[in-house]
Amino acid sequence: MAEPSLVAAGEEPEERAIEAALRPKNLDDFVGQHRVRKQLSLVLKASRMRGRTADHVLFSGPPGLGKTTLAMIVAAEMNAPLRLSSGPAIQHAGDLAAILSSLSEGEVLFLDEIHRMSRPAEEMLYMAMEDFRVDIVVGKGAGATAIPLELPPFTLVGATTRAGLLPGPLRDRFGFTGHLEFYSVPELELVLRRSAGLLDLKVNSAGFTEIAGRSRGTPRIANRLLRRVRDWALVHGIEQIDARAASAALDMYEVDKKGLDRLDRSVLEALITKFGGGPVGLSTLAIAVGEETETVETVAEPFLVREGLLGRTPRGRIAMAPAWTHLGYAIPSGVFAQEQLELFEPDSDAAAAAGEWGPESQ
Numbered sequence: 579m580a581e582p583s584l585v586a587a588g589e590e591p592e593e594r595a596i597e598a599a600l601r602p603k604n605l606d607d608f609v610g611q612h613r614v615r616k617q618l619s620l621v622l623k624a625s626r627m628r629g630r631t632a633d634h635v636l637f638s639g640p641p642g643l644g645k646t647t648l649a650m651i652v653a654a655e656m657n658a659p660l661r662l663s664s665g666p667a668i669q670h671a672g673d674l675a676a677i678l679s680s681l682s683e684g685e686v687l688f689l690d691e692i693h694r695m696s697r698p699a700e701e702m703l704y705m706a707m708e709d710f711r712v713d714i715v716v717g718k719g720a721g722a723t724a725i726p727l728e729l730p731p732f733t734l735v736g737a738t739t740r741a742g743l744l745p746g747p748l749r750d751r752f753g754f755t756g757h758l759e760f761y762s763v764p765e766l767e768l769v770l771r772r773s774a775g776l777l778d779l780k781v782n783s784a785g786f787t788e789i790a791g792r793s794r795g796t797p798r799i800a801n802r803l804l805r806r807v808r809d810w811a812l813v814h815g816i817e818q819i820d821a822r823a824a825s826a827a828l829d830m831y832e833v834d835k836k837g838l839d840r841l842d843r844s845v846l847e848a849l850i851t852k853f854g855g856g857p858v859g860l861s862t863l864a865i866a867v868g869e870e871t872e873t874v875e876t877v878a879e880p881f882l883v884r885e886g887l888l889g890r891t892p893r894g895r896i897a898m899a900p901a902w903t904h905l906g907y908a909i910p911s912g913v914f915a916q917e918q919l920e921l922f923e924p925d926s927d928a929a930a931a932a933g934e935w936g937p938e939s940q
Contacts, residue, residue, distance in 0.1 A: 605651055611643070638755070649688040661677065678732075741757070761796065763790045769797045789807060
């Protein structure tokens with residue numbers, strides 16, 4: 579079975595080949611997520627022993643942790659073909675009906691960002707997942723009739739970065755749900771060692787540690803940084819990548835020791851230098867760094883909050899004490915930590931009276 583392309587159509591053939599090569603093909607090659615791997619392996623093995631299609635599977639977690647790769651592994655482990663689509667691409671029940679009616683028995687259907695499907699398509703999916711049939715409505719108004727369409731048994735693999743947006747009835751129809759966690763530095767080093775072997779790169783242990791430490795706990799970012807370090811080493815004639823070479827390469831690409839990139843530092847710099855550390859509303863902060871509000875909220879904030887550099891309070895965003903230290907600024911006063919704590923627990927009546935709970939603070 580030919581592996582489907584998962585990259586943009588405009589990417590170079592070499593990059594597509596590299597991307598495909600770096601993806602693990604089975605659970606034994608998949609690094610990290612030990613709990614999810616162990617549970618998923620049991621589900622798939624039991625399905626094979628019974629000679630039945632696997633239960634529907636839902637993967638949730640931040641981007642870049644391996645949800646798509648695991649979907650491909652489910653198909654490979656079940657020796658079944660894989661069909662790929664996404665929630666945003668299914669805006670009408672007819673779109674979903676067309677996909678479902680063309681599935682073959684045992685096929686694995688992967689829906690990325692499944693929480694972004696339209697409501698009519700979601701409701702059609704309920705019956706398809708549970709009873710392997712859909713009702714096709716023909717005609718309109720009083721003359722409309724529903725024609726039942728039987729579907730072959732299939733396995734739905736859903737992926738979402740926002741599991742809380744999935745309606746309960748849909749979430750409950752998945753036989754197995756796996757939540758993917760961020761990777762530790764040692765786990766990322768294992769990911770990088772495997773990728774370096776596939777790319778025929780010579781990297782020592784210190785080099786792996788340097789790259790892994792700047793990868794934000796995300797294998798996708800780790801592999802991307804490894805390819806950029808490879809390019810830097812090639813141009814500079816370096817045969818073996820060590821910590822010094824990796825550091826120099828990543829410094830050139832503006833990825834610092836904590837994994838902060840240009841946008842991350844711009845957000846923290848603006849908070850500290852323009853707003854005295856905050857609190858400041860999200861839209862004001864986005865304007866200050868010249869980015870869209872959604873970009874700051876979805877791209878920069880999750881990592882900054884996780885690293886304890888930025889805080890989200892009812893009054894707005896604030897730069898936490900480690901952010902001042904990391905960027906080389908002196909923390910304003912000895913009571914700074916207590917002032918920050920009070921921002922997280924404002925007096926509700928005073929805040930409401932001051933208008934600090936409005937949209938600007940969200």
